[in-house]
Amino acid sequence: xxxxxxYIVSKQDVAHxxxxxxxxxxxxRVTMAPPGPETLESISTTLPEIAIIDMEGGDNxxxxxxxxLKTNEGTRGISLLIASETDVGRSVWEGVNxxxxxxxxxxxxxxxxxARLRIHLRMHEYHMKLEKLVFFAxxxxxxDLEGIAQAMREEFTTFVRADRYSVFVAEEDGRKMRLLVHNxxxxxxxxxxxxxxxxxIMAEARRSLKPVLETNFSGSSFNTGASxxxxxxxxxxxxxxYVGEDYLGALNLNGxxxxxxxxxxxxxxxxxxxxxxxxxxxxxxxxxxxRLAITDGLTGLLNHRSFHERLSSEFERSRRFxxxxxxxxxxxxxxKKINDKHGHQSGDMILSSLATRLKRHLRKIDIVARYGGxxxxxxxxxxxxxxxxxxxxxxxxxxxxxxxxTMGGKIKVTISLGIADSAGAGVLxxxxxxxxxxxxxxxxxxxxxxxxxxxxxxx
Numbered sequence: 001x002x003x004x005x006x007y008i009v010s011k012q013d014v015a016h017x018x019x020x021x022x023x024x025x026x027x028x029r030v031t032m033a034p035p036g037p038e039t040l041e042s043i044s045t046t047l048p049e050i051a052i053i054d055m056e057g058g059d060n061x062x063x064x065x066x067x068x069l070k071t072n073e074g075t076r077g078i079s080l081l082i083a084s085e086t087d088v089g090r091s092v093w094e095g096v097n098x099x100x101x102x103x104x105x106x107x108x109x110x111x112x113x114x115a116r117l118r119i120h121l122r123m124h125e126y127h128m129k130l131e132k133l134v135f136f137a138x139x140x141x142x143x144d145l146e147g148i149a150q151a152m153r154e155e156f157t158t159f160v161r162a163d164r165y166s167v168f169v170a171e172e173d174g175r176k177m178r179l180l181v182h183n184x185x186x187x188x189x190x191x192x193x194x195x196x197x198x199x200x201i202m203a204e205a206r207r208s209l210k211p212v213l214e215t216n217f218s219g220s221s222f223n224t225g226a227s228x229x230x231x232x233x234x235x236x237x238x239x240x241x242y243v244g245e246d247y248l249g250a251l252n253l254n255g256x257x258x259x260x261x262x263x264x265x266x267x268x269x270x271x272x273x274x275x276x277x278x279x280x281x282x283x284x285x286x287x288x289x290x291r292l293a294i295t296d297g298l299t300g301l302l303n304h305r306s307f308h309e310r311l312s313s314e315f316e317r318s319r320r321f322x323x324x325x326x327x328x329x330x331x332x333x334x335x336k337k338i339n340d341k342h343g344h345q346s347g348d349m350i351l352s353s354l355a356t357r358l359k360r361h362l363r364k365i366d367i368v369a370r371y372g373g374x375x376x377x378x379x380x381x382x383x384x385x386x387x388x389x390x391x392x393x394x395x396x397x398x399x400x401x402x403x404x405x406t407m408g409g410k411i412k413v414t415i416s417l418g419i420a421d422s423a424g425a426g427v428l429x430x431x432x433x434x435x436x437x438x439x440x441x442x443x444x445x446x447x448x449x450x451x452x453x454x455x456x457x458x459x
Contacts, residue, residue: 007052328388330376
């Protein structure tokens with residue numbers, strides 16, 4: 001850590017030179033200069049932690065210097081100490097009250113001065129951390145989880161000097177935790193998921209909703225026997241992240257090699273915890289709103305509007321790379337009769353169950369949506385109609401061989417499927433592709449239902 005610096009504005013005499021030497025012995029870097037027009041620029045360039053302005057001889061522009069230092073964006077964080085005899089004029093006292101951080105009575109007692117300087121250094125450090133914290137808070141505000149993780153990577157270690165950190169976000173059940181961001185080494189913990197039962201310190205922070213600090217982790221009840229070779233010592237801190245009664249996750253810190261864990265920094269970490277909690281809560285709410293905007297509330301599949309957006313983008317991609325794209329329309333046979341006989345709640349149960357079955361038969365690159373009512377729509381990129389027919393038949397046979405739960409017991413359900421791909425000369429847009437798949441589905445309906453049909457030009 002660099003030596004703290006003190007800038008003394010005073011005439012150079014034996015007393016001030018002795019003070020400068022005493023400060024150097026205490027480990028300070030000292031700059032001493034008489035008051036003058038260049039002083040403000042000199043201090044702005046040097047940027048000391050502390051400036052001592054000696055008012056001996058009256059104001060002589062020194063109060064103007066104090067005002068400039070405290071109103072300038074680059075120097076206002078400097079701790080400003082005014083030294084003077086007690087019998088100074090009213091204007092000096094007004095300047096002290098308005099601009100100074102402390103008043104030093106002359107003649108100076110060195111031991112008292114050193115004690116006060118140490119206090120101001122701690123306050124200066126805390127002030128600088130708060131400024132960085134405000135910048136950090138602005139950076140993560142209204143961002144998604146990945147944006148929060150990126151801000152943590154870029155800024156967190158500039159004001160938190162623990163050896164290692166990690167942030168976990170709680171899943172919906174509150175018992176499982178997934179890693180959001182860390183500095184434990186590239187790839188070392190990426191995509192980690194843990195249960196609260198496997199991490200006693202996170203479980204305790206979750207239970208108490210208070211930070212848990214352990215200075216002898218290896219000998220504590222939190223130790224699960226996992227290797228701690230990568231940590232410099234046994235310091236561990238877990239800060240719970242929560243808003244109201246909603247538990248959101250945990251911030252973990254390990255290692256005190258930099259001497260970070262003290263009272264002021266514990267207060268700072270409490271603020272960090274609140275800022276992180278608010279940011280994560282905001283991100284999760286935005287994520288939920290985005291998901292609700294694009295998904296069907298009953299089945300969890302893409303909704304009608306989102307499907308058309310994906311259809312348009314997938315169709316353009318298939319044209320750009322000259323790859324086939326197949327659309328499959330799926331309709332539940334006699335669904336109105338099912339609703340009339342078993343009730344709409346039973347119909348909803350069937351729709352939800354069918355959505356699960358459809359996803360089970362599709363690849364990660366495939367797209368499935370609830371198109372409306374009892375109709376579903378599938379998009380199969382890089383797949384021609386004949387290959388899609390194999391998938392469609394597999395789905396149809398699975399549905400037909402199953403029994404679906406309803407309010408009145410299990411019943412048999414069948415589906416009809418229409419298939420069309422982008423290869424035809426008349427397919428100039430995603431809407432054309434969808435229209436052909438829809439026509440093929442109605443052909444399957446007219447052909448007796450419980451079947452799959454591929455679009456043909458004569459349909």
